[in-house]
Amino acid sequence: CRSISFEYNEDTVVSDIPGYKYVGGLSMLDNGTVFPDNECFCNGECVPSGVVNVTSCRFGAPAFASFPHFYLGDSYFTDNVRGMQPAKEKHQFYLVLEPTTGIPLDVAARFQINLLLQPVSGISIYENVPTLFFPMLWFQQRATMPKEMATSLQLLLWMRHLGVVVALVAVFTGVLLISCSLFICLRICRMHSIQVEKEKNEANLYVAAMDYPIMDKANLNQYIVMKPKNKMDDSAKL
Numbered sequence: 001c002r003s004i005s006f007e008y009n010e011d012t013v014v015s016d017i018p019g020y021k022y023v024g025g026l027s028m029l030d031n032g033t034v035f036p037d038n039e040c041f042c043n044g045e046c047v048p049s050g051v052v053n054v055t056s057c058r059f060g061a062p063a064f065a066s067f068p069h070f071y072l073g074d075s076y077f078t079d080n081v082r083g084m085q086p087a088k089e090k091h092q093f094y095l096v097l098e099p100t101t102g103i104p105l106d107v108a109a110r111f112q113i114n115l116l117l118q119p120v121s122g123i124s125i126y127e128n129v130p131t132l133f134f135p136m137l138w139f140q141q142r143a144t145m146p147k148e149m150a151t152s153l154q155l156l157l158w159m160r161h162l163g164v165v166v167a168l169v170a171v172f173t174g175v176l177l178i179s180c181s182l183f184i185c186l187r188i189c190r191m192h193s194i195q196v197e198k199e200k201n202e203a204n205l206y207v208a209a210m211d212y213p214i215m216d217k218a219n220l221n222q223y224i225v226m227k228p229k230n231k232m233d234d235s236a237k238l
Contacts, residue, residue, distance in 0.1 A: 002041050002052070004028050006095065014096055014105035015150035017157075024093035026072055028052075029065075048074035051114060051133060062116040067091050068138035069112070080132040091138075100157060105145050112138035 006022035013019070031046045032039025039046065047053065050073020051064040070077040071086035078084040096106040114133040120126035145153070 009094070012096055015145055015147060017098060017105060017145075017150055017153060019096040019098050019105045021094055021096045024067065024072075028093075029067065029072065047133075048076040050074045050077055064114045064116060064133055066112045066114055066133075067093060068110050068140075069135075077133055080130065081135060084135075098153065098157075100160070101153070103145075103153060104143065105150075107141070107143045109141040110138065 004024065005027060007025040007027065009021045009023045011018065012021045026049070027035050027038070029050050029052050030038045031042060031049045033049050042053070045053070047064070050070055051066040054063050054065050055061060057063075066073055066077070067086070068091040069084045069086040070081075071088070071091035073086075078086070091110055092108070093110045094106075094108050095104055097103065098105055113136045115136055116131075117129050117134050118126075118131050119129045
């Protein structure tokens with residue numbers, strides 16, 4: 001048994017929901033011709049590109065898996081079996097995923113089971129049988145997201161964007177509140193500084209006024225020194 005890988009094909013829309021379309025390409029069923037890393041799955045018995053040996057998964061039965069009608073397979077398969085008409089629209093294996101959640105939007109799983117026929121000596125009916133891969137059946141499993149579920153998924157995706165918007169609004173509101181708080185604090189501090197400076201100036205004026213007492217005319221004479229006139233005259237004569 002082995003895992004399978006898908007290749008990105010295109011962007012598409014399913015039920016108004018954008019998605020990525022992945023398809024089963026050459027790398028899924030290559031035998032190592034195009035993708036050398038796939039050679040390790042051959043177990044030493046590589047077959048033409050286009051089928052995968054699933055013998056170990058089918059309890060030893062000679063079973064090989066391919067896309068329906070050997071789609072994307074080597075011409076060896078279609079040349080040996082009549083009626084093979086591979087078509088991309090009918091036989092491609094693809095799935096569409098929603099890119100954010102990874103939820104499948106549309107899936108078309110298509111595989112074909114083939115048996116390896118080989119000549120067997122001793123049994124006349126098989127002695128002249130050519131070696132070929134004979135298609136036994138092919139099946140398809142389709143699953144598309146219903147409209148109701150698509151609406152719920154659209155709401156979920158919209159909520160994701162709403163969360164981003166709410167977060168941005170919260171950040172903007174926080175920045176605005178912090179800015180307003182800083183502005184108010186600075187204004188209060190400035191007003192307090194002006195008030196303190198005003199009170200300080202008023203105190204200085206009050207102290208200056210107290211240093212020089214006001215004298216009325218009644219008490220003015222006690223601060224005036226009167227000199228006798230004769231002494232002044234004597235001083236003048238000298």
